[in-house]
Amino acid sequence: MRTVAALLGAALITTLPAAARAHASCSLWSQGRCDAANSASITIDAPKSGPPRAWTFDGSGRVWGYEPGITIWSPPTLGMADKRAVVAVGSYDHTVYALDASSGNTLWKFTTGGPVFAAPVFWEADGKSWVFVASTDRTVYAIDAEQGRPLWVHEVEDYRATIGGARLGAPSVGRVGSATDAVFVSYWVWDGSLTHNEAHARVVALSAREGKPLWRSDLGDNELTATVFAQSSGRNFLLLGSSNGNVYALSADTGRLLWAKTELDSVRSPPAFVESAVGPLVVMASKYGSLRGLSIETGAERWHYKTGDRITGSPSVLGSGRGARVFVGSYDRHLYCLDAATGKEIFAHPVRGGIYSSPALVPSGAHPMVLASAWDNQLHAVGLSDGASLFSIFTGRPIWNVAGLDESNWSSPAAALVNGRWMAYVGSYDGALRALPLEDDSRIVPRLRSNLGFWISFPLALAPLALLARALTVRARRREGQRLSADPFAIPASSVLAHRK
């Protein structure tokens, strides 16, 4: 009996990654986290790009140090352009950078009118690659992925003199009806002037080729997450969350609200879609720390799992049907793996800091793994099947303190199989974008966070201060002939300079 159970267990462990392999890695990064499952991993065979290597793109010189701490920092996305593997990333310096995923060389850059916090996405049509960018200048840009030239632009909200900025979610490419390719963009725009103190949250659908508006949907006045386009039973859905605590399901064809599920706290990350064993589900996470499986048709709750603290990243789904799994990181310092059909915990991997990022899945290779960034300044790689810690990589010191944590959606890692080699792309909080080979044993050298700087700087700050104060006092006392020794708050006569008569 024990042998049978062991064999069954072994079979389950070995078949899970195999089953996932067929589903996890998406072929076109057309949504914020690549696909509706938020897998954030893609396979790219790029003849013009060589074998990928580790590189760092330093954007810190272009970014004012503390701004990323109170806002959203664009996650990197990957695609193909002119037979090259391309990494696209938005920046606070108003610019979208396209870099060669193998070498890190800049292919092109495109400057918008505002900081770009949303992930750019890729689309392919007529043999050409497109990049869609949503910038905080309230404008959606369609860019030629090969040349970096704009193809069309669309301003989602009309200009008026007092209008403020906007937060636009990552575009998602899908379909309106059965034939029209469309770009969906959620946005939150506000006017902070005394005369027009108002905010609007809306979703707009634009035709992918021309940028013409197809429909627009109003969703109150709270900040929205990026949209996720999902297809189920022949219907097109658009899924998104709101900081007012709602998860919305819209008809992607008309923009009509199908259902809304109200959560107990704000929803900061887009939900994921999974064809589970109990039917198609929307998996949503919230700052309340809850993870819920909802029917995509009705929004009815199928299961619920509560973590110990807030969740700000998106859940990622591996596989479909039986064996589909949900991965999510929580601020309770755990990376969770749940059964997508029942919500039952499979494993919870502890780390030394709250996990703020959405996971990225690496479903194949020597070590199938899930990647997630945490506030212990590490990128963690955890085994997909058993939650075993594979390695962690120090990704840089934070440039903002703990204060900004729950107000930020920091950059999440992306994974890509580039020319047969798995790579992770991480936008770090120190302004750098890093490409890290995942199957290079020499790379597995975790650097632990140290308090050394703190303990050195404390006496370095306090001791000279006390000594200086003492020296100033001794000098003043000497001048006053010890007059001050009796009363530390006495005012020396030498400070009387101006007697106006």
Place this chain on the structure above:
Amino acid sequence: MDPERLPLSKLFDVPFLSLDGTSVEMASLLFLFLLVLVISRVQRHRQIVRRVVQVLSIGFFFYIVYSCLGVFGMIRNSLFGLTLIGSAYTESFYWMALPVVVLSATLIAGPVFCGWICPTGTLQDLADWLRTRMAKRRRGRLSPAQLVVLAVLVSGFLAALIVLSIKKELFVEDSSLHWAASLILLCYLVLARIIDDIPTRKLRILSFSAIFVTAASHLVITSPMHFAFTARSDPASALATVIIMIAALFVARSWCRYLCPWGYLTGLLHRFSRLRIVSDRAVCNDCGVCKAHCAVDAIDNGRIRTEACQFCFSCVDHCPTGAFQLVDVWRLSAERPAAPATTTTIAEAH
């Protein structure tokens, strides 16, 4: 839309993006200053009105003026705004506007920000008020036993830092703890009479320089009170704020006296400000009431230390002989090059 022909409105729109949401903050702060300028002229129940304004200011700061308006943030913002002159004027204006408002108001109307608006000052006043309720003793006079108790408290604070740091509860990059530890150390040394109050005040220059250098080099620093202005969880900043209040129990407005970089700047500007409180030595009877009511010990023998005065008007309102007056120095200088015969002020020692 043709991508090569962006709408003309973009020319006006894009530069103003950086100003989003700040007009309310700006208007609020300007309103606060105007309010103070007007009502500080009303002599009747002025100290009660000041307390009301202080409470109002805390509400303003908490709910409206929250974006990086800490004492450190304003210096950092000004520097960043300076770097944008020539490339992004409106954004430069945004970053520099609030500090410029504070400094301009100081030049025009004296350091009313410190005495009437600053939330950190208000919290310290609250601690000082609690102290006067708890003990009628004159501050600064502690027995050896009390000093031992205070030493235990200081050690406890440092121990708490160690525990929190080891448990990774604090992000150690948060330098507000350095300032809090410095403050409590200085207060202890002053109370233990190892150092004196007045000479120690020169350390504000050091504090200002440290903030200036770290801001210029883009190092991250966080003010005490930061957690309150931004409504975020920040244990280090919260702990630093508590320490500032505890320090104010023993040395009134100790943060303002020893470490506040803005206090240094406003004190410096107050030397040249239009309005100044001066005393009439002919009327003064040296009763010491003014010194007893001055929270920052800015008065000695009826004379005011300009760089230490925070324009709370306590001396003016409590003087039994009416020896203190608010004087328009600029007008006096224009009308009579020589100052009035009997008024006396104390300028900075160096």
